[in-house]
Amino acid sequence: MTPTLTAFKASPDRGRGLARDMRVRWAFEELAQPYDVRLVTFAEMKEPAHLALHPFGQIPTYEAGELAIFESGAIILHIAQRHAGLLPEDADARARAITWMFAALSTMETPIVEREVAMFTEHDKSWFGERLPAVEDRIRVRLSQLSKRLDDADWLDGDFSGGDLMMVSVLQRLGSSGLVGEHPNLAAYVARAEARPAYRRAFEAQYAVFLAASGG
Numbered sequence: 001m002t003p004t005l006t007a008f009k010a011s012p013d014r015g016r017g018l019a020r021d022m023r024v025r026w027a028f029e030e031l032a033q034p035y036d037v038r039l040v041t042f043a044e045m046k047e048p049a050h051l052a053l054h055p056f057g058q059i060p061t062y063e064a065g066e067l068a069i070f071e072s073g074a075i076i077l078h079i080a081q082r083h084a085g086l087l088p089e090d091a092d093a094r095a096r097a098i099t100w101m102f103a104a105l106s107t108m109e110t111p112i113v114e115r116e117v118a119m120f121t122e123h124d125k126s127w128f129g130e131r132l133p134a135v136e137d138r139i140r141v142r143l144s145q146l147s148k149r150l151d152d153a154d155w156l157d158g159d160f161s162g163g164d165l166m167m168v169s170v171l172q173r174l175g176s177s178g179l180v181g182e183h184p185n186l187a188a189y190v191a192r193a194e195a196r197p198a199y200r201r202a203f204e205a206q207y208a209v210f211l212a213a214s215g216g
Contacts, residue, residue: 005024007059
């Protein structure tokens, strides 16, 4: 049975590939697995039918037969465990790849999302000028640690894995902030991942949705 992924009908990222369905699309493409996409509006995300799939009224969700799950990390881990390609065969290497998936979401993404929230909802506050640098300093600490760990390797632990897919997806959220560029090896790491054919296919698919929604 072909799984169904939910995604924004009109993504607030304006087609930049930052919405979390992009991560799942990328994983499916890396694994050469077919998938369907059901587009939902912001209003539909708050209706009972969608809340039954995602109790927090967000995207993405994944449905396959009787199984319905949510959270991009959980979805990617599920499909990576079912299909070879994103997790190593060796048990120890597999555990390390999964660890990097969790590190991307728990350690790296948290201050990055905090920065996004500050930029969009707090920019007009009197204390914004002090808060933003403090948040960015916390991000810099994490980026420095990640840069040191990556060093001159292509990927975090051997071959490309779900850990890299998730980590790059998180780093992309820094966009034009220039923070990733402070570490040339991290900038090259992101560019290397974005050059993968599977990433390009996933990006083009989600960008086509943006163009359709914007009348492009």
